[in-house]
Structures are given as structure tokens and as C-alpha cells.
Amino acid sequence: MATSLGLTACSSDDGTDADIVTTNGGEPQNPLVPTNTNENMGGRVVDRLYAGLKYYDANGEAHDELAQSIETTDRKNYKITIKPDWKFSDGSAVTAKSFVDAWNFGALGSNAQLQSYVFAPIVGFDEVQAKDAKAQTMSGLKVVDDRTFTVALKQPSIDFETELGFTPFYPLPDAAFKDMKAFGENPIGNGPYKFAKNGAWQHNVQIDLVPNPEYKGGRAPKNKGLRFVMYQSYDTAYADLQAGNLDTLDVIPESAMTSYKQDLGDRAISKxxxxxxxxxxxxxxxxxxxxxxxxxxxxxxxxxxxxxxxxxxxxxxxxxxxxxxxxxxxxxxxxxxxxxxxxxxxxxxxxxxxxxxxxxxxxxxxxxxxxxxxxxxxxxxxxxxxxxxxxxxxxxxxxxxxxxxxxxxxxxxxxxxxxxxxxxxxxxxxxxxxxxxxxxxxxxxxxxxxxxxxxxxxxxxxxxxxxxxxxxxxxxxxxxxxxxxxxxxxxxxxAAAGRSDKVKKAELAWNGFFDFEHIEK
The missing domain is CATH 3.10.105.10 (Dipeptide-binding Protein; Domain 3)
Known part of the structure; x- marks a missing residue:
């Protein structure tokens, strides 16, 4: 996922909840649509808002999330059954169609989604990618019933099952397809967090998330919410970390490389x-x-x-x-x-x-x-x-x-x-x-x-x-x-990272992001 840091830090109008984890973030490049998010400032938010068929733990191991079963005899033809009674944060049901519709939207060439390439192994991808595409859906995706769909690949894939926790494979609610750009500004997901009320995304300032009570997977938050604060420089973020105004920082600035372990002691993280x-x-x-x-x-x-x-x-x-x-x-x-x-x-x-x-x-x-x-x-x-x-x-x-x-x-x-x-x-x-x-x-x-x-x-x-x-x-x-x-x-x-003295547990995952759901104040 392409990477960098965002813009400017500022406190919110409603003050700071002592139980909310503040962490460094940046202005996402695009509205928060899973198939069009390929950089880490948007990605770190999207991955909190949605749940896929699988999720990755801090060590990079894949675990079933919505998937009840993923069956194949040839790594080419798959039957996928999702767990019952999952809902999006607006209360609508997560169904097999929620996945199939989202994947078809991401693959359709006219939608120009940055992550469309991930659907290339699926039968019918080439037909929907064409500029003059008559097909609007991939023939390799079939909804069987509310909880079951099938996937036909062009050839066997050693990676397909592993990648099903990757961002563009998330499901979308029906509400998304009415106006995808507007949806991305105020997304409705099915993940461990949801947008906080009243302007959760303050552009170039911060994004506020709170636990999603509809979530029933293996990433249940151990904190009361996340605030992604956008900075103009890592030096400012590091000063806030030392002062206790920022709870976690995943990149120590060059200026502090020789001193951060001494500055932070056992709160310094390297991996x-x-x-x-x-x-x-x-x-x-x-x-x-x-x-x-x-x-x-x-x-x-x-x-x-x-x-x-x-x-x-x-x-x-x-x-x-x-x-x-x-x-x-x-x-x-x-x-x-x-x-x-x-x-x-x-x-x-x-x-x-x-x-x-x-x-x-x-x-x-x-x-x-x-x-x-x-x-x-x-x-x-x-x-x-x-x-x-x-x-x-x-x-x-x-x-x-x-x-x-x-x-x-x-x-x-x-x-x-x-x-x-x-x-x-x-x-x-x-x-x-x-x-x-x-x-x-x-x-x-x-x-x-x-x-x-x-x-x-x-x-x-x-x-x-x-x-x-x-x-x-x-x-x-x-x-x-x-x-x-x-x-x-x-x-x-x-990685060189750190946590504030207000945080008792914060671990980096295999790819350098914090294991956000398990940060404890």
C-alpha cells in the first residue's frame, strides 16, 4: 500500500475523551471506498471500518472473520459461506450479495478503482475492464443464497484465500451504490469501528472512530475509540507524543532517531x-x-x-x-x-x-x-x-x-x-x-x-x-x-515507533501499522 503522512494537528470542538486513543494519521487521498483506497492514511481507517471474509492478526496470520467456510478442491473454484446475522453499522444485513456487488463495482473498468487489479484472477474480469464493456458483472461470481456465493478463477491461485482479508475484498451495503463518492465521505461499514457522529472526518484535521456495537468478529476493540490526527510533520507529532498529547506514533522522525529509545524508555518500539x-x-x-x-x-x-x-x-x-x-x-x-x-x-x-x-x-x-x-x-x-x-x-x-x-x-x-x-x-x-x-x-x-x-x-x-x-x-x-x-x-x-505514558499496551503489527483494536489506555 503506498504510504506517507498527512497534514495538520488540531483538537476537536468537543474536547478529548481520556479513553479515546489518539494516533498519527493523514488526509486520505480519496473518499473511503475500499476498492479505491491504496495508500496507508486511508487504509488505516478503512481497515477499522470494515470486516472481510478474513482478517490478519498482528503477526500476519489470516483468520476467518465473516467466513464460516471457504471450500475448494482445486484452488480454482470456491464456495464461500458467510456467518449468519452480521450487520452493517446502519443495521442492514451483510449478505453474500454485499460481497459480490462490492467486488463487481471494484472490477468494473468504468469505475476506475485503484485496487481493481486484485479481481483479475476472477473469470469475467477482462470483460468488465474493457473501455467499451457490455458486461457489468464478472461471470465468475454467483450468488447462491443470502449466505453463500461462488467464485470461479481463471487458474488456481496460491494466494487467493489468504488475500480475502485485503481491503478491496470488503463488502458494501446497498446504500453505497446510490452515490459512492458521498458514501466514501461518511462510510457505513461492518468492522470493529464506525464513524463517530457529527462530522467525524474533519478534512486535514482528524478522523474520529468509535466502537461499532454491530461488530461480532475477532477484532473487538479494547479501547473506546480512535482519533487519527493529521500532522504537517513528524517532529510535531513526536513532541506531542512526549508531552502526552498523542498516544501512539508509528514513525519516529529522523531528528529523534538517536534519542527516541532514551527519551521513551520501555515505551519505544522497534521491529x-x-x-x-x-x-x-x-x-x-x-x-x-x-x-x-x-x-x-x-x-x-x-x-x-x-x-x-x-x-x-x-x-x-x-x-x-x-x-x-x-x-x-x-x-x-x-x-x-x-x-x-x-x-x-x-x-x-x-x-x-x-x-x-x-x-x-x-x-x-x-x-x-x-x-x-x-x-x-x-x-x-x-x-x-x-x-x-x-x-x-x-x-x-x-x-x-x-x-x-x-x-x-x-x-x-x-x-x-x-x-x-x-x-x-x-x-x-x-x-x-x-x-x-x-x-x-x-x-x-x-x-x-x-x-x-x-x-x-x-x-x-x-x-x-x-x-x-x-x-x-x-x-x-x-x-x-x-x-x-x-x-x-x-x-x-x-520500524521505529512509540507510545505515550497514557498507554499501557500498543503493539506494531507485521506491516508497521499499530494493532489498533488492541491498543489499551
């Missing part, structure tokens, strides 16, 4: 998580198309001194990337063919840059866009300096004021320069990182990478009969990403 940072560039930027672009991306990657950045700026809270996924995931291999392009090698970087110049002499400057509300300035400037000093070109950071601003430009393919991107795991498999970011048809493929050979390898990895065989094919797919240097992996996260 390896499935979260990585990349530098991408779209092929419509001059000098970055075709073979020239491949050479330049490889040269830039080898011009970045990742070890020095991790040591000098993050003091161990980041580690150099070794692949296109995350080092904490099952099956990770840090020595793939092509991973040498992620090692600092000034001589080879200059050689590759010269080969690109032979195709078309370099002109202009290399800019790396980043959002200033996300605490990225230090490492972006260090990265730009490393590139500048190695390749002898002008390389600089290009600040954007907010995460929403930069994401809108990236999605519209108008950013016109390199950009910082992050991916925070949505479910704990390597294929989740790869399908979301590099499938040719994925709406979250920010660099427009298009390789039929790569798509076929991902399909084969999904269809593999065992995890071991799937991992081998994933390795082949990543070797191809290195060959093409689809984008530049830079850093993996060791």
Missing part, C-alpha cells in the same frame, strides 16, 4: 516490518524510455550509497533493500540475479551512465519528488547527493507539500520526474508486493511497467502447486524486474 521504499520514474520523462532508461536506472541505483544513508540518517531503523519485496516476507531471497544493482558501485554506475549517454547525451537535472509532510527530506537529499557525487550530474530533491498532491500527480502520470514511493504490505506474501506494483494492468503500477513475460511469471507463481515452487518462480520474476530495472528499491524498514 522489522514488511515495508519498503522505492524511487520510481515514468517512461514519459525524457531519457528514461527504452534501453537508455534501463541503463540510467541501473546507474542511478548503483550510485546510491544505501548503507551510508541507513547508518547516518536512520541509525539502523532502515536496511538496504535487496529485492522488490520486503525482507520479512516468507520466501525472501536477498541474493537474486540482478541484486548487485542495489549495491553501491561508483565505477560501474559511471560506466552504465556513459553507455546511456552514447544512446542520447544527458541533459537537464535529475529530480526526486517527495512529500514534505512525510519526513522524507533527509534521506532524499542524501540520495540525491550520492547520485550527484557519483555521476557528476545535477540531482536534487523536489518537495511537494502533501502526500495527496504527489499521489495525484503520480496517478495522473503528469509528475514528470523521479519520485519516492513506498509499499506497506497488505497481506504477508511476496506476490502481494509484486502483483500490486508491477502487473501491467494494475492501477497501482506507478511506473507503468509493462512486460508480458513478467505477467506470465506472476501468473505461474500464483498457479504453483506448492509454496516452494511458487518462490522459485517469484525469484525468476524478480530477476526480470532487475534486468529491466522497473524501478529502484532503496530501503526496507525496521
Amino acid at each position: 522489522p516490518i514488511a515495508y519498503k521504499v522505492n524511487i520510481g520514474i515514468q517512461s514519459n520523462v525524457p531519457h528514461f524510455a527504452g534501453e537508455e532508461g534501463v541503463l540510467r536506472r541501473k546507474a542511478i541505483s548503483m550510485a546510491i550509497n544505501r548503507e551510508q544513508i541507513c547508518e547516518n540518517i536512520f541509525h539502523g531503523a532502515r536496511i538496504p533493500s535487496r529485492d522488490f519485496t520486503a525482507s520479512t516476507l516468507p520466501g525472501f531471497n536477498g541474493n537474486l540475479p540482478g541484486s548487485e544493482f542495489l549495491k553501491f558501485n561508483p565505477q560501474e554506475a559511471k560506466k552504465l551512465w556513459a553507455q546511456a549517454d552514447a544512446i542520447s547525451p544527458w541533459s537537464g537535472k535529475y529530480e526526486i519528488a517527495y512529500n514534505t509532510d512525510g519526513g522524507h527530506q533527509g534521506w532524499i537529499e542524501a540520495t540525491a547527493n550520492s547520485i550527484k557525487n557519483t555521476l557528476g550530474i545535477e540531482a536534487i530533491g523536489a518537495p511537494y507539500p502533501t502526500f495527496k498532491t504527489i499521489r495525484d500527480a503520480i496517478n495522473a502520470k503528469t509528475i514528470g520526474k523521479a519520485f519516492r514511493g513506498g509499499w506497506q504490505g497488505d497481506y504477508p506474501t511476496m506476490l502481494q508486493f509484486l502483483t500490486s506494483q508491477y502487473y501491467s494492468f494494475s492501477e497501482t503500477n506507478n511506473v507503468s511497467y509493462n512486460s508480458p513475460e513478467f505477467d506470465a511469471l506472476l501468473n505461474a507463481a500464483l498457479a504453483a502447486p506448492t509454496l516452494e515452487e511458487s518462490y522459485k518462480i517469484v525469484a525468476q520474476a524478480q530477476a526480470l524486474l532487475f534486468k529491466d530495472m522497473a524501478e529502484i528499491p532503496v530501503l526496507d524498514y525496521n
Whole structure:
């Protein structure tokens, strides 16, 4: 899930309830519709508002939530039965149709949902994605009765059952389809929390959630509610954490990296998580198309001194990337063919840059866009300096004021320069990182990478009969990403976080989010 931090902090008009957990957040890019939420400021809220067929615990293990049974004999044809008597927070029933309608809405090409790619394995997806689609629903989804539906996939999938707790697979109530944008401003979910009354979403300020009394799953809140407070900087958020005005903070600012463990004592939190940072560039930027672009991306990657950045700026809270996924995931291999392009090698970087110049002499400057509300300035400037000093070109950071601003430009393919991107795991498999970011048809493929050979390898990895065989094919797919240097992996996260002295329990989950439901004041 693409990531960053939001905007400005402010107290609410009704004061602060001592039992409500205040945590850092940010302005979501879009209205809170599950199939159109692919960044973590919206995602952290949406995942509290909805319940899916499955949910993931703090260790990334999947558990049944609404699913009473998920039956298959071939991992291709599924019969799904949901538990009885589930309701949305408005009192309407959650039925099999609630899932099927939501998935069909997300898959329909004319709805342009950012998470539509997740439905690609379902029979009929291609027909509803087409611009001139006559079909409005996927033929592979069938409602059997109020509690049962079937799913037909194009081929067996080793990930399908695991991913059913992922955001775009949530159900939606009938009320959503009357006006989806308006619904996203004041969503009605079936999860452990619901919107508080009276303007729960104060744009650019905060979002207030309270426990949902209709919820009957395995994530029942152990607190009286959540307030996602939006900050302009992590430094301000950290000061509030120390002062007891913020209960939890999931990213310690660069300025406090050397002191936060001493400042917070046993309230400091560190943990390896499935979260990585990349530098991408779209092929419509001059000098970055075709073979020239491949050479330049490889040269830039080898011009970045990742070890020095991790040591000098993050003091161990980041580690150099070794692949296109995350080092904490099952099956990770840090020595793939092509991973040498992620090692600092000034001589080879200059050689590759010269080969690109032979195709078309370099002109202009290399800019790396980043959002200033996300605490990225230090490492972006260090990265730009490393590139500048190695390749002898002008390389600089290009600040954007907010995460929403930069994401809108990236999605519209108008950013016109390199950009910082992050991916925070949505479910704990390597294929989740790869399908979301590099499938040719994925709406979250920010660099427009298009390789039929790569798509076929991902399909084969999904269809593999065992995890071991799937991992081998994933390795082949990543070797191809290195060959093409689809984008530049830079850093993996060791999370640095903290809780205030008003909180007795707050744990980070496998992907770096707090285990929000289990935060205790």
C-alpha cells in the first residue's frame, strides 16, 4: 500500500475523551471506498471500518472473520459461506450479495478503482475492464443464497484465500451504490469501528472512530475509540507524543532517531516490518524510455550509497533493500540475479551512465519528488547527493507539500520526474508486493511497467502447486524486474515507533501499522 503522512494537528470542538486513543494519521487521498483506497492514511481507517471474509492478526496470520467456510478442491473454484446475522453499522444485513456487488463495482473498468487489479484472477474480469464493456458483472461470481456465493478463477491461485482479508475484498451495503463518492465521505461499514457522529472526518484535521456495537468478529476493540490526527510533520507529532498529547506514533522522525529509545524508555518500539521504499520514474520523462532508461536506472541505483544513508540518517531503523519485496516476507531471497544493482558501485554506475549517454547525451537535472509532510527530506537529499557525487550530474530533491498532491500527480502520470514511493504490505506474501506494483494492468503500477513475460511469471507463481515452487518462480520474476530495472528499491524498514505514558499496551503489527483494536489506555 503506498504510504506517507498527512497534514495538520488540531483538537476537536468537543474536547478529548481520556479513553479515546489518539494516533498519527493523514488526509486520505480519496473518499473511503475500499476498492479505491491504496495508500496507508486511508487504509488505516478503512481497515477499522470494515470486516472481510478474513482478517490478519498482528503477526500476519489470516483468520476467518465473516467466513464460516471457504471450500475448494482445486484452488480454482470456491464456495464461500458467510456467518449468519452480521450487520452493517446502519443495521442492514451483510449478505453474500454485499460481497459480490462490492467486488463487481471494484472490477468494473468504468469505475476506475485503484485496487481493481486484485479481481483479475476472477473469470469475467477482462470483460468488465474493457473501455467499451457490455458486461457489468464478472461471470465468475454467483450468488447462491443470502449466505453463500461462488467464485470461479481463471487458474488456481496460491494466494487467493489468504488475500480475502485485503481491503478491496470488503463488502458494501446497498446504500453505497446510490452515490459512492458521498458514501466514501461518511462510510457505513461492518468492522470493529464506525464513524463517530457529527462530522467525524474533519478534512486535514482528524478522523474520529468509535466502537461499532454491530461488530461480532475477532477484532473487538479494547479501547473506546480512535482519533487519527493529521500532522504537517513528524517532529510535531513526536513532541506531542512526549508531552502526552498523542498516544501512539508509528514513525519516529529522523531528528529523534538517536534519542527516541532514551527519551521513551520501555515505551519505544522497534521491529522489522514488511515495508519498503522505492524511487520510481515514468517512461514519459525524457531519457528514461527504452534501453537508455534501463541503463540510467541501473546507474542511478548503483550510485546510491544505501548503507551510508541507513547508518547516518536512520541509525539502523532502515536496511538496504535487496529485492522488490520486503525482507520479512516468507520466501525472501536477498541474493537474486540482478541484486548487485542495489549495491553501491561508483565505477560501474559511471560506466552504465556513459553507455546511456552514447544512446542520447544527458541533459537537464535529475529530480526526486517527495512529500514534505512525510519526513522524507533527509534521506532524499542524501540520495540525491550520492547520485550527484557519483555521476557528476545535477540531482536534487523536489518537495511537494502533501502526500495527496504527489499521489495525484503520480496517478495522473503528469509528475514528470523521479519520485519516492513506498509499499506497506497488505497481506504477508511476496506476490502481494509484486502483483500490486508491477502487473501491467494494475492501477497501482506507478511506473507503468509493462512486460508480458513478467505477467506470465506472476501468473505461474500464483498457479504453483506448492509454496516452494511458487518462490522459485517469484525469484525468476524478480530477476526480470532487475534486468529491466522497473524501478529502484532503496530501503526496507525496521520500524521505529512509540507510545505515550497514557498507554499501557500498543503493539506494531507485521506491516508497521499499530494493532489498533488492541491498543489499551
